[in-house]
Amino acid sequence: MIVRHLILELLEQALQQAQEVGLLPPGTPTDVTVEHPQSPEHGDFATSLPLRLARSLRMNPLEIARRLAPLIPPAEVVERVWTEPPGFINFSLKAGWLSSQVESILQEGETYGNVDLGRGERVQVEFVSVNPTGPIHVGHARGAVQGDALAAVLSAAGYQVTREYYVNDAGNQMEAFYNSLYARYQQVFGHPAEMPQGGYMGDYMVDLARAIAAKEGERFLSMPPQEAVQELGRIGLEQMLGRIREDLNRLRVHFDIWFREHTLYQEGQYQQAMDLLRQGHHLMEREGATWFVSTALGEDKDNVLIRGSGVPTYFAADVAYHYNKFVEREFSRVINIWGADHQGHVSRMKAAVGALGIDPHRLIIIISQMVTLRRGDHLLRASKRTGDLVTLPELLEEVGPDPCRYFFLARSPESQMEFDLELAKRESSENPVYYIQYAHARIASILRLALERQIDYSDGDVSLLTDPAELSLIRKMVQLPELVESMATNLEPHHLPHYAQDVATAFHWFYQQCRVVSSTPGEEALVKARLKLVKAAAITLGRCLQLMGMEAPEQM
């Protein structure tokens, strides 16, 4: 159960009753909201409903609060309801109910924190989708972690989630990649081939060419160049993709589907999408090209879908891709995580989806802002073309997947972030990653000790948990389902690291205050109760780490 829902319900009942019996005049309905007050003296939950109602009811807010509060029905969860100037109603939770939640958490086990918000609704999260023209780097890694965690959170919230990577295996950039590879390949055998204009200059292209040369020999040299480029390109593409997949795996990011752009042409979705747009009179021939008339839909400008050469643009492919997502595969919602450099593409993509007859609200685009990488005072600029980049494997080598995931996850996507490699390395034993993992390891070691001493705490009585430190830990733990719900609703997984840290803090404080495995005579029952609490903390913290894709170490 999510306590917030209960409190909301109680409030709504009280409001309705107050209006029925004439204690309050019927007023315009207001959204009833509750929040967690900052200060503990204001209880576990609070509402400012009376303040919101004051205007429409033309009454003093405190007076509204005083009339409303006594009408709030008693509940097994609520200890006390009271009013506070200028017009708050506060709620505190019953200690007995809180301690009983330890049993609930133990019962739910690994699934603790799950909620049924999604009811099996099919949602797609498309993320990373880096062109396979080069290795994946730091900026991509951020989007990768955000997408993966968002998908995890949505799953926990009861959605049926598909993680998808869109492979742009057609288009100009891939052509440039193929031609670059062909040039490097020729160079391996001493042929003075020139790199194409706008080619990919990074050393990895040389490595790739060498690797292919070593495996395939010089057979592409004797082919007609066009054929060689094509054959070589196909191999190079798979190699790059394999490497990207491997790098992402090391970051613990996995995809259900690697969707290939070229299938959109093979299987007719491109044609169908274009036909649909044409039927809707959204297309126009102009200057030899076919345009999407997005200005008619309020956009700043029109966009080319089919070039004068007859070759579709990236945008056209993306339109077809979204046709495939919504119409063919019938996702009820699609979430795309794009890098900041795609920001200008957002509104026309939505316009196009609308033009296809799909409610644009079903498409949600999250823009993941830039990552600035810093090594001490030295700023590192990532550029694929020049090859001057910090790749994901390099980053993982330096800081490891856990800090990577934690830091990328802790920032909201719309704010740019700075990642100082030196700091992350130097302070690796002092950063929040280890703080949280340390808490988990500490918990594990207590449970190990209990096991060693053969303490069977299955009959522990959780009602003995009354110490403020015990209760504040439980208070924190019971918030997980509510948090999952709100993260899934707002698509904001970045609250997870902060919550995990709060849980860790509450645990460390409890640990400081309360001896768990005590040898003091007469405390046997308390020991068992506390072991249940510790076990519940292991579950809660473990779940957080699992959702974040981080390791939950038993010892460190």
Added chain:
RNA sequence: GCCCCUGUAGCUCAGUGGAUAGAGCACUGGCCUCCGAAGCCAGUGGCGCGGGUUCGAGUCCCGCCGGGGGCACCA
């Protein structure tokens, strides 16, 4: 020039229109005689500037200033 994001503590960042704005790092001072001091407790320190909406603004609106990104028949 236009569009999007952003400006919160010395640094990196949280912060559903509500009560005394939080965390980590850094700095200062305390705490290990049975479970892990990678911990706990206390202290120092802040909403870019100016208007507006509101009972109430870090949060919403307008303007200015600073930072980042975009404005291709590239993706």
